[in-house]
Amino acid sequence: MTKVGWFKLISLIAIVGVLIAICVVEDRLVINSLSNVKDYCYDIEVAIEKNGGIVNGEVASLVDNMEYSWKQDESSLCFMVNHKSIEALGIEIVRLKTYINEEEDVEFLTSLEIIKSYVETFQHFMGASFHNIL
Amino acid sequence: MQIKMFFTYNKNMLTIVFRAVIIYLVVLFLYRLMGKRQLGQMQPFELVLTLIIADLATIPMAEVSVPVLHGIVPLLTLVVLHFILTYLSKLSGKFSAFLSGKPVIVINPDGIDYKAIKNLNISVDDVFEAIRGCGYFSIEQVQYAIMETNGKMSVLPKSEFAPVTVQDMKLEIEESCVPVNIINEGKIVKENLEIAGIKLEDVNKILNKANIKKVKDVLILTVDKNGAVYVQQFGQKFQTLQIKPLGQVEA
Numbered sequence: 001m002t003k004v005g006w007f008k009l010i011s012l013i014a015i016v017g018v019l020i021a022i023c024v025v026e027d028r029l030v031i032n033s034l035s036n037v038k039d040y041c042y043d044i045e046v047a048i049e050k051n052g053g054i055v056n057g058e059v060a061s062l063v064d065n066m067e068y069s070w071k072q073d074e075s076s077l078c079f080m081v082n083h084k085s086i087e088a089l090g091i092e093i094v095r096l097k098t099y100i101n102e103e104e105d106v107e108f109l110t111s112l113e114i115i116k117s118y119v120e121t122f123q124h125f126m127g128a129s130f131h132n133i134l
Numbered sequence: 135m136q137i138k139m140f141f142t143y144n145k146n147m148l149t150i151v152f153r154a155v156i157i158y159l160v161v162l163f164l165y166r167l168m169g170k171r172q173l174g175q176m177q178p179f180e181l182v183l184t185l186i187i188a189d190l191a192t193i194p195m196a197e198v199s200v201p202v203l204h205g206i207v208p209l210l211t212l213v214v215l216h217f218i219l220t221y222l223s224k225l226s227g228k229f230s231a232f233l234s235g236k237p238v239i240v241i242n243p244d245g246i247d248y249k250a251i252k253n254l255n256i257s258v259d260d261v262f263e264a265i266r267g268c269g270y271f272s273i274e275q276v277q278y279a280i281m282e283t284n285g286k287m288s289v290l291p292k293s294e295f296a297p298v299t300v301q302d303m304k305l306e307i308e309e310s311c312v313p314v315n316i317i318n319e320g321k322i323v324k325e326n327l328e329i330a331g332i333k334l335e336d337v338n339k340i341l342n343k344a345n346i347k348k349v350k351d352v353l354i355l356t357v358d359k360n361g362a363v364y365v366q367q368f369g370q371k372f373q374t375l376q377i378k379p380l381g382q383v384e385a
Binding site: 008011012015016018019022078079080081082083084 | 167198199200201203204207210211213214217
C-alpha cells in the first residue's frame with residue numbers, strides 16, 4: 001500500500017473512532033445530567049413533604065445544589081446539544097429560587113413539574129431511537 | 135481601547151469567525167482525503183455528497199446556538215460512507231454500475247441510438263450540444279459517442295474527421311475502433327473479454343509478451359480490434375504492443 005493509501009486508511013479509522021467516541025460521550029453526558037436533575041426534583045418533593053412547605057433550609061439548599069449541578073452539566077452539554085433546546089431548563093431552575101423567596105408554593109410546584117416534564121421530554125428526543133431517526 | 139471594546143462586546147462575531155475557520159479546515163481536510171475531482175468529473179454519489187457537505191458546513195457556522203459538532207459529525211459520517219461506497223464499487227462491478235451507472239453508446243455507426251438516449255432521459259438536442267462541445271458540429275463526423283457515467287460525452291470521430299485526417303496525410307489507415315479495457319487497476323474486466331473476443335489465456339499471453347508476471351501489477355491494459363495493445367504497470371511507464379487482431383491472439 002502506498003503512503004497516501006496508509007494515510008487514508010489511518011484517517012478513516014481515526015474518523016470512525018472519533019464518531020464512536022462522540023456518540024458514547026454524548027449519550028453518557030445527556031443521561032447523567034438529566035438523571036441528576038430528575039433526582040434533585042424527587043429529593044425536593046420529599047423535602048417539601050417532610051417540612052410541610054417550600055420555605056426551609058433543606059429545599060433551598062437542594063435547589064441551590066440542583067442549579068449548580070445543572071450549570072456544570074449545561075456547559076458540557078453545549079458542546080453536544082443545541083443550546084436553545086436546553087436553556088429552558090436552566091430558566092425554570094432559576095424560577096424555583098424566586099418562588100422560594102416569594103413563598104409561592106403553587107408556582108414552585110408547577111415549576112418543579114415543568115422541570116420534570118422537560119427532563120422526560122429531553123430524554124425522549126435526545127436518545128437514539130427509531131422515532132428520532134425517522 | 136477600541137479593540138478591547140470590540141472583543142468584549144462582539145463575542146458572537148468572534149465565535150462565528152472561529153467556527154468558520156474550524157469548519158473550513160475540517161471540510162478542506164475531508165475533501166483532500168476524498169481525492170481530487172472537479173465538479174464535472176464527479177460520479178452521481180460524489181456529487182450528492184458535495185452538495186450535502188456544502189449545506190451541512192454552513193449551519194453551525196452561522197448559527198451560534200448549534201454546536202460545531204452538529205456540523206462536523208454528519209460531515210465525518212458522510213466521508214466514511216463515501217469511502218465504504220467507493221470500496222464496494224471497486225470490489226464489485228455490478229455495485230459500481232448500480233451506483234454510478236454504465237457508459238452508454240448514444241451514437242454508433244448506424245446513427246443516434248434513440249432507445250439509449252430515452253433511457254438516459256436526454257434529448258437529441260442534448261446529444262448535439264455534447265458532440266459540439268467535443269468539437270464536432272455534424273453528426274456525420276461521429277463514429278461513436280459515449281455518455282460517460284459522470285455525464286460527459288466522449289466522441290470518437292470517423293477517421294476522416296479526426297484532427298489530422300487521413301486525407302491530409304494521404305495515408306491509408308484502418309477503420310477507427312474503440313479500445314476495450316481488459317485489465318483495470320489490477321483486475322480483469324471479464325465482461326469485456328467477451329466483447330473483445332479474447333480468452334483469459336490470451337490475456338496471460340499478452341502479459342508474458344509485455345514481461346508482466348501478475349495481473350494485479352497492471353494498472354491498465356486495453357486492446358483494440360486491430361490488435362494494438364496499451365499496457366501500463368503500477369508506477370511504471372506504459373508500453374504498446376502489437377498482437378494479431380482480436381480472436382487470433384498469439385504470443
